[in-house]
Amino acid sequence: MPGDIVRPSPMYKQLADRLAEAIAEGEYEPGSVLPSETQLMERYSVSRPTVRSAIAELRSMGLVESQHGKGSFVRAHGLPAAVIERTITRSGKSFALGWPAEEVELPAVTRGEAAGIAATLLDRSDEAVFITDRLLADPTTGARAAHRTLIPFAVAEEIPSLAKHPDAEPVDIYAELAAAGHTLTWTETVTARTALPDERADLNLTDGIPILITYRVTASADGRPLILEELRVSADRARLTFRISTE
Amino acid sequence: MPGDIVRPSPMYKQLADRLAEAIAEGEYEPGSVLPSETQLMERYSVSRPTVRSAIAELRSMGLVESQHGKGSFVRAHGLPAAVIERTITRSGKSFALGWPAEEVELPAVTRGEAAGIAATLLDRSDEAVFITDRLLADPTTGARAAHRTLIPFAVAEEIPSLAKHPDAEPVDIYAELAAAGHTLTWTETVTARTALPDERADLNLTDGIPILITYRVTASADGRPLILEELRVSADRARLTFRISTE
DNA sequence: TATCATTTGTTCGTATGTATC
């Protein structure tokens, strides 16, 4: 419908759009500081709350990062540095992952029940599972990742070594499963969402940066899921790569 | 250091955390409405701006969605419905993708230069490329995706049919490349970020929902990148799956 | 070291507009 009468968009959004455009065009370069709130008030003849709302928009878009007492700085953008290679390599009976991350804390093992997404992907509702949590870090870039392993009790009963050491490294668990006669297949599901407060702390996240989440299901040849791994990482610090082959 | 003296966190954050916790524990169920701003003001003895800041936090976390004149509603969360299967299948000389999406608009072809991330992944800086943009939709869920193909001029010169029809479907481009004698390999890189304003409109995004971005590089056997595809999709509506095989 | 100006962060109050029922 051409000629529609539209309300003007709010002033704070207009200001946010202008600043975003200026950033995109390189008028404010990455690392440089935006004009102060007082300067923006005067330059655009708006109140301080309006300026602050506009900058809040830019923050939530991940375009700027504000520092108390200093100013709001334009964020550098580009492909995240840390590359998490999701390919699994196998030589004989042993497996290897492409991301040689270090453990920041000792693994923590708890028992719980598969629920929500985990239950859906494991195809086991309300079943008891071993949960192992790890906090990992890429030694070169410092990128952090939260890793979780879910082992259903039924699987642990079938393979006692898993019940004994549910906090074994994923590659070792693969080896145990293979040794128990399973022909392993993997499916990985990737999604993203905004971080919750506790995740912000664990993963060193800044405002406006989502987390990438991958769920890796290790299944037997018949497609029955055996274990589930979940990896959460800052989308700003790390990216995931997959090698794809035709089937 | 136990017993550290810490500044109390801001009231609006405390309130946001409490509400977020209440949502996580199911006190406010998905689809239900939060108490009104006035009610929250009275219940927690804070001012209206404080309540609004708290709700803005919840919005940016993707936990609630506010509707003018009605209230703030708890968002349903879980695994996104639309599954985008990134596997490539091959039968003889023809290829197929796992996501039979429909085109919402006709593909738009432009010419440009590889820059930024695209240049990095294509390993060709400032080289002229054909750019083809598509707006796709999953027919069953309605999830939308923005797809872009980058074909370097150098590759198009080598294979004239590509220069003639740079807007060919990806699977057809694969077939052309294979017919020209290339043994194709694919690498996919996944990242995520908060959407820019124009992306919000194209992809029907709501506040606090990031976009998933995948870059698929089609390379020759020697590893030289031939073409680049970029797919952007709402992390709330769609998820990506990969099949992983040991090498 | 101490102080001060600058800058962002938090919190209040108030008024008005606009969508929904």
Place this chain on the structure above:
DNA sequence: CGATACATACGAACAAATGAT
């Protein structure tokens, strides 16, 4: 129409971090 709800915008005051004097 009116009541309720969220959205926008202004003003004011003080707190806290920073960097220079």
